[in-house]
Amino acid sequence: NAGVTQTPKFQVLKTGQSMTLQCAQDMNHEYMSWYRQDPGMGLRLIHYSVGAGITDQGEVPNGYNVSRSTTEDFPLRLLSAAPSQTSVYFCASGYRLDTEAFFGQGTRLTVV
Amino acid sequence: ELKVEQNPLFLSMQEGKNYTIYCNYSTTSDRLYWYRQDPGKSLESLFVLLSNGAVKQEGRLMASLDTKARLSTLHITAAVHDLSATYFCAVDMSSKGGSEKLVFGKGTKLTVNP
Numbered sequence A: 001n002a003g004v005t006q007t008p009k010f011q012v013l014k015t016g017q018s019m020t021l022q023c024a025q026d027m028n029h030e031y032m033s034w035y036r037q038d039p040g041m042g043l044r045l046i047h048y049s050v051g052a053g054i055t056d057q058g059e060v061p062n063g064y065n066v067s068r069s070t071t072e073d074f075p076l077r078l079l080s081a082a083p084s085q086t087s088v089y090f091c092a093s094g095y096r097l098d099t100e101a102f103f104g105q106g107t108r109l110t111v112v
Numbered sequence B: 001e002l003k004v005e006q007n008p009l010f011l012s013m014q015e016g017k018n019y020t021i022y023c024n025y026s027t028t029s030d031r032l033y034w035y036r037q038d039p040g041k042s043l044e045s046l047f048v049l050l051s052n053g054a055v056k057q058e059g060r061l062m063a064s065l066d067t068k069a070r071l072s073t074l075h076i077t078a079a080v081h082d083l084s085a086t087y088f089c090a091v092d093m094s095s096k097g098g099s100e101k102l103v104f105g106k107g108t109k110l111t112v113n114p
Helices: none
Strands: A004-007 A010-013 A019-025 A031-037 A043-051 A054-057 A064-066 A076-078 A087-094 A107-111 B004-007 B010-014 B019-025 B032-037 B043-049 B055-058 B061-066 B071-076 B085-092 B102-104 B108-113
Touching (some): A019 A087, A031 B102, A043 B102, B004 B085, B043 B061, B043 B071, B071 B085
Parallel strands (some): A010 A107, B010 B108
Antiparallel strands (some): A019 A076, A031 A043, A031 A087, A043 A054, A064 A076, A087 A107, B019 B071, B032 B043, B032 B085, B055 B061, B061 B071, B085 B108
16 A cells, blocks of 8 residues: 555745646545645644545645545645745545544645 | 644764653543654654653664653653664644644754764
């Protein structure tokens, strides 16, 4: 199993550009989430999903969209990139209550 | 709104010494996780604490959970250089299950010096 796979690993965007961060898991996990990590801030939840077709907002959803058309994939879309979205983005998945989330390797995004 | 506070945020220790990292949270939850992150890397699960009084140990690390006090601790015994990393506690606010809604502390950056 590859676990949770994020692509790309690094990305530089210009302000106003849009892009999609990809997240795929091969563990048949129902639950998936996106976090952003900023220096000194820990990780903050952007959006999450409890199954295909079901998504909800986390703590910092503005400027991001998600969809969950399959169990395996949970892409994160930046609609119009802003410098404030410069961050490291982590995708995570989980499979049942009382178990930990498993994290991907992260995508380091810089918006100039 | 749930707040999760870790302290200290920075910890410099000598090898062989003991220390405790604290994680306080502001609302009821009986599910808490500890993660480790090495620089530039992903998060690695260390401990899953699921009930009041839970205690887990792995090597030189021991974690505990007191849900009444809303406090978890990560105790380091006889620190070694390999423990240098950033440690996060995360409170699980998921309603459906599967850890889809974690609230993280800001992390404790641990440096173990020879």
